[in-house]
Amino acid sequence: MTETVADHVLARLREWGVEQVFGYPGDGINGLVTAFGAAKNEPRFVQVRHEEMAALAAVGFAKFGSRPGVCMATSGPGAIHLLNGLYDAKLDHVPVVAIVGQTARSAMGGSYQQEVDLQSLFKDVASEYLVEVNVPEQLPNALDRAMRTAIAQHAPTVVIIPADVQESPYLPPKHEFKHVPSSPPDHPRASVVPPSDELARAAEVLNAGRKVAMLIGQGARNAVTEVREVAELTGAGVAKALLGKDVLSDELPYVTGSIGLLGTRPSYELMRDCDTLLIVGSNMPYAQFLPEFGQARAVQIDIDPRFIGLRYPTEVNLLGDAKSTLQRLIPLLERQDDRKWRERIESDMKRWWETVERQALLEAEPVNPMRVVHELSLRVPEDAIVTSDSGSAANWYARNLRMRGQMRGSLSGTLATMGAAVPYAIGAKYACPGRPAIALTGDGAMQMNGLAELLTISRYHELWEDPRCVICVFHNNDLNQVTWELRAMGGGPKFEESQVLPEVSYADFAAGIGLHGITVTHPDQLGPAWEVALDASVPTVIDVHCDPEVPPIPPHATFEQLKSITEAVLKGDPNAWHLVKQGIKTKAQELLR
Known part of the structure; x- marks a missing residue:
C-alpha cells in the first residue's frame, strides 16, 4: 500500500520515541485516525474525554517524563479546546507538540464547516514554532522542527495538517531548490556555562554574604547535588518556588519549603532577613516575596536570558544550565564558618513543621x-x-x-x-x-x-x-x-x-x-x-x-x-x-x- 502523509507522521513519531498520543477523534483528523489503525495503534492513541484534557495530559507526561508530550485534535472546535492546555505548557515552560487537523485545502476560505483560522488561533501559544503542512514534501522537516523546538525552547509547538494532505501519498523532500530536507530524529545535548570572569564576580558576592538565601525553581532539577553543596558552603537556607517544590527534599533541615502566597513563614523570613540572594532556575513572578530592593546583593543563574534580572535587581547574572554553572562556581566559594544564620534557619524550620502538624x-x-x-x-x-x-x-x-x-x-x-x-x-x-x-x-x-x-x-x-x-x-x-x-x-x-x-x-x-x-x-x-x-x-x-x-x-x-x-x-x-x-x-x- 502507498504510504500516506498520515502514515509518515506516525512513523516519524515512532522514530522520535513517541509511544502515546493523547487526543480525541474528529473528521478533521480522519486520515490520522486511519493511520493509527493501519499501524496497529503504535504509537497508542489515548482517547481522553475532551481535547483540553489531551493537552493537559501531554503537559503532565512532559513534566514527569524525559520527552515531549504529544497531543492531537481535529479542526475547528477540537483545535480550540487544546488552547488552555497548550497555554499551561507555554507558561510553565514544558515541551508539548500538538498535531491538529484542518479543513481540506480546496475548501479553505469558503466558510466551510469547522473552518477556523488556526494560524491566528495558535500564533501566540505556539509562537516558538507553528507550521501548516500544505504539501507532503514538507514532512518530515515540519514535524522534526516541531519536536526539536519544543525540546530546545521548553515550549509548545503546533503542526497543522489539512484533512486532504493527511490522505495524500507521502513524497519525501528532494535534493533540489525550495525543498527542505531533515536529519533523523536525535536528542543533541550541550552544557552552557558563563565565562570565568562572571563566575568570579558571582563568587565574590556570595563569599561576602553572611546571611545567604537561595531560591530554586524547576530549572535546578538537574543540579540537586550542586545546590546542596552550595547551601552547605554558604550556610544558606533554601526556599523553593512552587514549580520547584520537588527539587529538594523537605527532610533537609535548611530547606524552608515553598515561597510566596502559598509559602511558609520560614521562607518569608529567610527572604526578609537575608543579605545575599542566589536564584537558581526560577522565574517566580511574585517579587514582593523576595528581599526588599537594595537589601540583598543578588546572583541569578538561568539558561534563558529572557528571564535573568527580571524579578529582582541582580548584581551578577550567569547565563548557563544550573548543573554545569554551579559545578564551575563551587570551587570558587569559601566555606562560611559562622553558622548562626544556618542554625537559626534550621531551628525555625523545626518549629514550623511542628506548627503545621498542630494546625493539621x-x-x-x-x-x-x-x-x-x-x-x-x-x-x-x-x-x-x-x-x-x-x-x-x-x-x-x-x-x-x-x-x-x-x-x-x-x-x-x-x-x-x-x-x-x-x-x-x-x-x-x-x-x-x-x-x-x-x-x-x-x-x-x-x-x-x-x-x-x-x-x-x-x-x-x-x-x-x-x-x-x-x-x-x-x-x-x-x-x-x-x-x-x-x-x-x-x-x-x-x-x-x-x-x-x-x-x-x-x-x-x-x-x-x-x-x-x-x-x-x-x-x-x-x-x-x-x-x-x-x-x-x-x-x-x-x-x-x-x-x-x-x-x-x-x-x-x-x-x-x-x-x-x-x-x-x-x-x-x-x-x-x-x-x-x-x-x-x-x-x-x-x-x-
Whole structure:
C-alpha cells in the first residue's frame, strides 16, 4: 500500500520515541485516525474525554517524563479546546507538540464547516514554532522542527495538517531548490556555562554574604547535588518556588519549603532577613516575596536570558544550565564558618513543621483539609508522583506535603488553570508507569472535568505496570479559593449563588465505573483510607468531606487582609462564627512557636 502523509507522521513519531498520543477523534483528523489503525495503534492513541484534557495530559507526561508530550485534535472546535492546555505548557515552560487537523485545502476560505483560522488561533501559544503542512514534501522537516523546538525552547509547538494532505501519498523532500530536507530524529545535548570572569564576580558576592538565601525553581532539577553543596558552603537556607517544590527534599533541615502566597513563614523570613540572594532556575513572578530592593546583593543563574534580572535587581547574572554553572562556581566559594544564620534557619524550620502538624490536627467540621495532606505525608511512597489542582488544594499541597526520596510533584504553576490534577496524573502514569500517582483536587475542579477523566483512568489503567492512581477530592461543596479571595481581597461575604457546588458522591461515581471509592467523613478515617488506596490493585478515589471554613491564611498575612476577612464576616458571611473560630484556632498555632 502507498504510504500516506498520515502514515509518515506516525512513523516519524515512532522514530522520535513517541509511544502515546493523547487526543480525541474528529473528521478533521480522519486520515490520522486511519493511520493509527493501519499501524496497529503504535504509537497508542489515548482517547481522553475532551481535547483540553489531551493537552493537559501531554503537559503532565512532559513534566514527569524525559520527552515531549504529544497531543492531537481535529479542526475547528477540537483545535480550540487544546488552547488552555497548550497555554499551561507555554507558561510553565514544558515541551508539548500538538498535531491538529484542518479543513481540506480546496475548501479553505469558503466558510466551510469547522473552518477556523488556526494560524491566528495558535500564533501566540505556539509562537516558538507553528507550521501548516500544505504539501507532503514538507514532512518530515515540519514535524522534526516541531519536536526539536519544543525540546530546545521548553515550549509548545503546533503542526497543522489539512484533512486532504493527511490522505495524500507521502513524497519525501528532494535534493533540489525550495525543498527542505531533515536529519533523523536525535536528542543533541550541550552544557552552557558563563565565562570565568562572571563566575568570579558571582563568587565574590556570595563569599561576602553572611546571611545567604537561595531560591530554586524547576530549572535546578538537574543540579540537586550542586545546590546542596552550595547551601552547605554558604550556610544558606533554601526556599523553593512552587514549580520547584520537588527539587529538594523537605527532610533537609535548611530547606524552608515553598515561597510566596502559598509559602511558609520560614521562607518569608529567610527572604526578609537575608543579605545575599542566589536564584537558581526560577522565574517566580511574585517579587514582593523576595528581599526588599537594595537589601540583598543578588546572583541569578538561568539558561534563558529572557528571564535573568527580571524579578529582582541582580548584581551578577550567569547565563548557563544550573548543573554545569554551579559545578564551575563551587570551587570558587569559601566555606562560611559562622553558622548562626544556618542554625537559626534550621531551628525555625523545626518549629514550623511542628506548627503545621498542630494546625493539621485541629478539629474541624467534619474534616480539616490540612489533615488530608498531613496524613498522606506520613504514608506517601518515596517514588510517588503527586499532582495538585489549582484552588485551595494547592495551599495544602504547597504547605503540608513533605517531599522526600525520589518524589515528584507539580501543578499548573503560572496559568493556575482548574482541572489539571487528574489529566496530569494520567500523563504521569504514561511517563512513569511503574510509579504510583496521586492527584489532589477540589470538588470544583472534579466537577469541571475530573469526573469525566475517571472514565479515561478506568479504560486504560490495566496498561500501567503499577496500578496505583489515587484521586483525592477535597469535598466541601464550595469554590473555596475564590470564596477566600473574595473575603480577603474585597472584604465581601461569600456569595452562595456563585460559590456553592451541587452535591455528588465522587466515591460512588468511581465505584460505578469499576474503580475503588472510599468516603471519608471523620478525621480518624483518613489514615486508613490512604493506606487502602496506596495498597489497592485498582485506581482509587478518596472522597473527603472537608470543612470549607478552614482558612488558607498566608503565614505573613497582612493587617489589611485580616481586616477584609473581618469585614466580610460582619457583612453577613454564611457560617460566620464558625469561620472566625477556625481562623483563630489555625493562626494561634503559629503563636505557639
